[in-house]
Amino acid sequence: MPLTRRSLLGSAAGGALTAGGVYALVDRLTRSPKRVTGSELSPEQHLLQGMRIVEDNSVEVVVPPLHHQVVTAKVSVGAGKRSLVDAQEALEDAIRKIERRFAPIPAGLGITVAWGLPYFRRFVPKLAEEHIPIDRRATKTRQNPVRVLLDARRFPSDPADTILEANDVAVLLRSDLLDNIGAGAKALFEDLDLFVVTSIRKGFAGGGFDGDQSLPKRMAVAARVPGASLIPDHSELFLGFTSTQKAGLGPPKIANLEELGFSAGGYFAQGTHLALSHITEDLEAWYLNFPHEERVATVFRPGLKIGESVLTVAQGPNDVVNVARVHRDFRRTKQLGHSAGLQTVSRLSTTAVGASGAVYAPGIAIPHRADFNTLDNPFFWSADPTHDKMNDTPAAGVHFVVFNPSSDDFNRARLAMDGVLPDGTKLPFGLHDRGQGFNSILQTTHRQNFLVPPRRHRSFPLVEMLG
Numbered sequence: 001m002p003l004t005r006r007s008l009l010g011s012a013a014g015g016a017l018t019a020g021g022v023y024a025l026v027d028r029l030t031r032s033p034k035r036v037t038g039s040e041l042s043p044e045q046h047l048l049q050g051m052r053i054v055e056d057n058s059v060e061v062v063v064p065p066l067h068h069q070v071v072t073a074k075v076s077v078g079a080g081k082r083s084l085v086d087a088q089e090a091l092e093d094a095i096r097k098i099e100r101r102f103a104p105i106p107a108g109l110g111i112t113v114a115w116g117l118p119y120f121r122r123f124v125p126k127l128a129e130e131h132i133p134i135d136r137r138a139t140k141t142r143q144n145p146v147r148v149l150l151d152a153r154r155f156p157s158d159p160a161d162t163i164l165e166a167n168d169v170a171v172l173l174r175s176d177l178l179d180n181i182g183a184g185a186k187a188l189f190e191d192l193d194l195f196v197v198t199s200i201r202k203g204f205a206g207g208g209f210d211g212d213q214s215l216p217k218r219m220a221v222a223a224r225v226p227g228a229s230l231i232p233d234h235s236e237l238f239l240g241f242t243s244t245q246k247a248g249l250g251p252p253k254i255a256n257l258e259e260l261g262f263s264a265g266g267y268f269a270q271g272t273h274l275a276l277s278h279i280t281e282d283l284e285a286w287y288l289n290f291p292h293e294e295r296v297a298t299v300f301r302p303g304l305k306i307g308e309s310v311l312t313v314a315q316g317p318n319d320v321v322n323v324a325r326v327h328r329d330f331r332r333t334k335q336l337g338h339s340a341g342l343q344t345v346s347r348l349s350t351t352a353v354g355a356s357g358a359v360y361a362p363g364i365a366i367p368h369r370a371d372f373n374t375l376d377n378p379f380f381w382s383a384d385p386t387h388d389k390m391n392d393t394p395a396a397g398v399h400f401v402v403f404n405p406s407s408d409d410f411n412r413a414r415l416a417m418d419g420v421l422p423d424g425t426k427l428p429f430g431l432h433d434r435g436q437g438f439n440s441i442l443q444t445t446h447r448q449n450f451l452v453p454p455r456r457h458r459s460f461p462l463v464e465m466l467g
């Protein structure tokens with residue numbers, strides 16, 4: 001009998017927070033990678049320490065943790081100062097207790113607490129007005145004050161029914177061990193009575209860098225997802241190519257709100273911006289309708305030649321594509337490479353000195369991606385299954401998680417992915433146009449932006465300043 005969510009779970013959020021469901025297979029199908037132990041807690045919440053770097057095709061690749069979970073929720077405490085400050089203390093105590101148990105490394109547990117605009121508007125509207133930083137670049141472009149946190153929007157390749165969510169909080173949990181994720185989720189959402197859970201999202205990444213068959217392949221085959229057998233044996237992602245090469249991920253502090261001067265940071269300095277979305281992937285369409293060359297052209301750039309068995313493609317500072325090159329390639333091929341389009345926004349074009357004093361060379365990546373594959377359809381659990389269009393059948397997808405210095409910076413990258421380039425030009429793609437490669441086989445179902453405070457202000461930010 002095929003694996004279904006209902007046969008593994010039942011309905012209440014409680015069970016779903018810690019239940020492995022189909023994801024318990026991950027521990028049966030893999031061995032935890034060797035990892036370093038023990039490390040400092042950085043002021044940034046979104047940075048995991050002890051990430052392993054391996055080489056594939058002579059390219060450095062960051063090995064992500066095996067397990068990932070995102071829990072979204074609404075705040076269930078009253079809006080008065082007393083109850084909010086009590087909630088702040090209770091949450092902070094609970095997180096510190098977990099941090100004493102697990103180091104913030106893949107072999108331990110990474111916890112990132114992010115807050116949505118509904119939280120700021122409902123509980124601390126005036127303080128948010130005062131303390132959520134202005135995005136200097138966006139404000140200059142729009143000649144209007146623009147803050148680093150904006151409501152999520154739909155993009156040209158999004159279907160009209162992409163749900164723009166309104167959660168108060170999202171917590172990202174990452175670890176090599178499913179039990180550590182379960183312990184973190186239970187401590188914050190079951191043992192505390194501060195939140196009403198709205199969704200639970202689970203997934204996995206990697207597992208193929210040591211020669212084993214990768215997790216995406218094994219999980220998709222085990223769940224009998226259409227097209228699963230077509231996934232390359234060792235690929236990090238369902239769609240085949242490695243996406244966590246070191247050069248394509250922003251260095252540690254670069255996505256901090258203040259690091260590149262996007263904003264002053266202030267109360268939220270050493271914080272960052274989180275864009276969260278769920279994307280379904282039609283594996284059969286990708287592998288059956290797009291021959292290898294076309295997959296390479298539309299993931300990286302038109303004209304790039306690589307062998308059929310190559311999954312990791314160098315995208316270092318010298319490989320970066322600019323707007324002029326994107327136009328030239330498009331005129332010739334009517335195609336846009338995912339990386340090529342994004343690099344017109346996601347890479348530094350000049351040397352930059354960060355607020356931390358770090359020096360970043362041209363071609364260095366800015367966004368810090370932490371996306372992971374999933375079989376959720378669209379979520380592992382939802383408080384409103386009808387609204388979220390929950391479906392029992394496992395489906396190939398991605399819970400897309402990316403840290404940028406601001407909502408506007410994310411929007412610019414996501415627009416560039418659709419051919420809307422930073423010079424204001426727009427490549428004439430229709431919806432699901434083949435020239436966009438995997439963009440034409442993706443469907444974004446849900447989306448929301450969040451602010452990730454620095455660790456010192458991660459629990460109920462700003463309430464301590466209420467009058």
Ligand code: HEM
Nearest residue numbers: 239241242243245248315339342343346365367398413414
């Ligand atoms: C299912 C959806 C997606 C898949 C399978 C995917 C896959 C990939 C792959 C294979 C790469 C190239 C890896 C590399 O050069 O390091 C990449 C790069 C990247 N992707 Fe995606 N991606 C997806 C969605 C997105 C979305 C929605 C965004 C949002 C903006 C995004 C942003 C990026 C960025 C910023 C890069 C790095 C570009 C660079 O600086 O070189 N991706 N992605």
